[in-house]
Amino acid sequence: MIQSGAKMLLDKIKNRTAVVGVVGLGYVGLPLAVLQAKTGYRVLGIDEVAEKVARVNAGKSYISDVDETELRQAVSAGRLSATTEFEVLRGCDAVLICVPTPLTPNKEPDISAVVKVTREVAKHAHPDLLVVLESTTYPGTTEEVMVPILTQGGLKVGQDLFVAFSPERVDPGNRSFTTHNTYKVVGGVTPACLDIARTFYEQSIVKIFPVSSPRIAEMTKVFENVFRSVNIALVNELAILCDRMGLNVYEVIDAAATKNFGFMPFYPGPGVGGHCIPLDPYYLAWKSKEYDLHTRFIELAGEINEGMPYYVVAKLQRLLNRRGRCLNGAEIMVLGVTYKADVADPRETPARKVMELLHREGARLSYADPYTPTMMVEGHSYEAVEVTADRLARSDCALILTAHSAFDFDLIVRHAPLVLDTRNGTRHVKGSTANVVLL
Numbered sequence: 001m002i003q004s005g006a007k008m009l010l011d012k013i014k015n016r017t018a019v020v021g022v023v024g025l026g027y028v029g030l031p032l033a034v035l036q037a038k039t040g041y042r043v044l045g046i047d048e049v050a051e052k053v054a055r056v057n058a059g060k061s062y063i064s065d066v067d068e069t070e071l072r073q074a075v076s077a078g079r080l081s082a083t084t085e086f087e088v089l090r091g092c093d094a095v096l097i098c099v100p101t102p103l104t105p106n107k108e109p110d111i112s113a114v115v116k117v118t119r120e121v122a123k124h125a126h127p128d129l130l131v132v133l134e135s136t137t138y139p140g141t142t143e144e145v146m147v148p149i150l151t152q153g154g155l156k157v158g159q160d161l162f163v164a165f166s167p168e169r170v171d172p173g174n175r176s177f178t179t180h181n182t183y184k185v186v187g188g189v190t191p192a193c194l195d196i197a198r199t200f201y202e203q204s205i206v207k208i209f210p211v212s213s214p215r216i217a218e219m220t221k222v223f224e225n226v227f228r229s230v231n232i233a234l235v236n237e238l239a240i241l242c243d244r245m246g247l248n249v250y251e252v253i254d255a256a257a258t259k260n261f262g263f264m265p266f267y268p269g270p271g272v273g274g275h276c277i278p279l280d281p282y283y284l285a286w287k288s289k290e291y292d293l294h295t296r297f298i299e300l301a302g303e304i305n306e307g308m309p310y311y312v313v314a315k316l317q318r319l320l321n322r323r324g325r326c327l328n329g330a331e332i333m334v335l336g337v338t339y340k341a342d343v344a345d346p347r348e349t350p351a352r353k354v355m356e357l358l359h360r361e362g363a364r365l366s367y368a369d370p371y372t373p374t375m376m377v378e379g380h381s382y383e384a385v386e387v388t389a390d391r392l393a394r395s396d397c398a399l400i401l402t403a404h405s406a407f408d409f410d411l412i413v414r415h416a417p418l419v420l421d422t423r424n425g426t427r428h429v430k431g432s433t434a435n436v437v438l439l
């Protein structure tokens with residue numbers, strides 16, 4: 001039974017007069033803020049980093065998936081503004097929380113940003129407010145951690161405060177699937193919470209998939225990332241086996257992918273990166289211990305994926321050895337350091353680990369990446385270089401860690417004496433590839 005306050009909130013959502021607060025203007029929050037502004041809401045973005053706030057207010061995008069023209073239009077039309085001050089939440093009808101959920105150094109969930117922001121929301125909360133957590137987290141966070149904080153002032157969930165969890169699934173760099181056309185899973189604490197959250201997302205997102213609780217929605221998101229982590233680990237292990245057996249793992253994957261059912265291709269690489277796959281599975285592994293369960297698949301996948309940089313370095317060492325060179329003193333030109341091709345995000349990139357290991361072994365490193373002008377490795381600052389025929393020819397090995405489409409793979413293969421290609425970036429190269437070794 002929808003109460004009158006809730007009815008007013010629903011009306012504001014439907015006629016787009018609701019004011020929407022988006023907390024955390026990063027890879028998830030900024031695209032979401034722009035989407036909500038385009039939908040017609042007045043959006044107030046909040047971030048603790050003043051520089052990001054200033055850039056949003058100046059209509060300047062710092063996230064490659066956010067179109068600067070759209071951002072500028074939203075700002076100049078007065079539909080989007082940003083601030084570092086949480087007081088603006090007083091005037092919001094809906095608050096979407098998109099702050100980071102990292103791990104502690106010993107791989108335990110660090111939800112301190114979620115807790116800090118929830119306290120701020122609680123401080124400024126008022127009746128008829130929708131609060132949705134979009135950050136990835138372990139099942140139970142919304143109801144066990146957020147609801148007790150949000151209700152300290154006396155608001156009643158499902159009556160005058162509406163709380164839900166709805167995971168963000170954005171795939172950075174994916175032009176076909178954006179927030180707007182990707183199914184949005186929504187779980188409310190009560191049926192009224194679900195009803196309001198669902199109606200809110202229906203205004204801007206094509207497909208909504210309501211679930212029975214925030215816990216189901218939280219579990220769905222971590223399961224999706226565990227699924228990727230486990231399958232990547234599986235194919236990484238297969239790549240190691242194929243290497244020993246002298247088989248081309250990519251040929252095996254391409255052949256297997258011809259099966260129209262029951263198979264989905266995943267590709268090996270030098271490790272996993274980004275803010276999701278290397279972190280999120282550990283959120284579930286941590287929570288599962290409360291239920292006397294050790295999630296062995298998660299731990300095993302983490303072990304294999306985290307071992308890949310070591311495997312790459314060992315393989316490179318072997319290849320150089322066969323040419324009478326040792327890693328110490330070898331000129332290694334690293335190509336691509338972001339965690340994913342054509343994306344400017346260096347977070348958790350396995351390239352950092354590979355470069356650290358090479359640096360420790362005394363390799364002389366240089367790197368090229370159109371998205372990363374400088375990089376700190378073991379206290380040493382590297383500046384990106386141009387990929388030229390001369391540089392490639394002077395190196396002992398070109399090590400492809402991220403196959404950006406901006407790289408000229410023909411040039412790389414033609415001039416580098418040895419190419420260790422961990423991403424199959426050279427697959428379309430014409431002419432001889434005798435100097436190319438795959439992962």
Ligand SMILES: NC(=O)c1ccc[n+]([C@@H]2O[C@H](COP(=O)([O-])OP(=O)(O)OC[C@H]3O[C@@H](n4cnc5c(N)ncnc54)[C@H](O)[C@@H]3O)[C@@H](O)[C@H]2O)c1
Nearest residue numbers: 024025026027028047048049098099100101113135136168
């Ligand atoms: N990046 C992705 O591809 C992706 C995809 C799906 C889900 N997620 C999840 O979304 C969440 C956010 O990820 P992201 O990639 O956008 O992170 P991000 O680091 O790009 O953005 C988070 C923003 O929150 C701000 N912030 C941090 N603490 C704050 C605080 N206390 N108050 C106000 N602002 C604060 C930061 O300054 C930053 O701008 C995470 O839980 C992540 O797992 C990320």
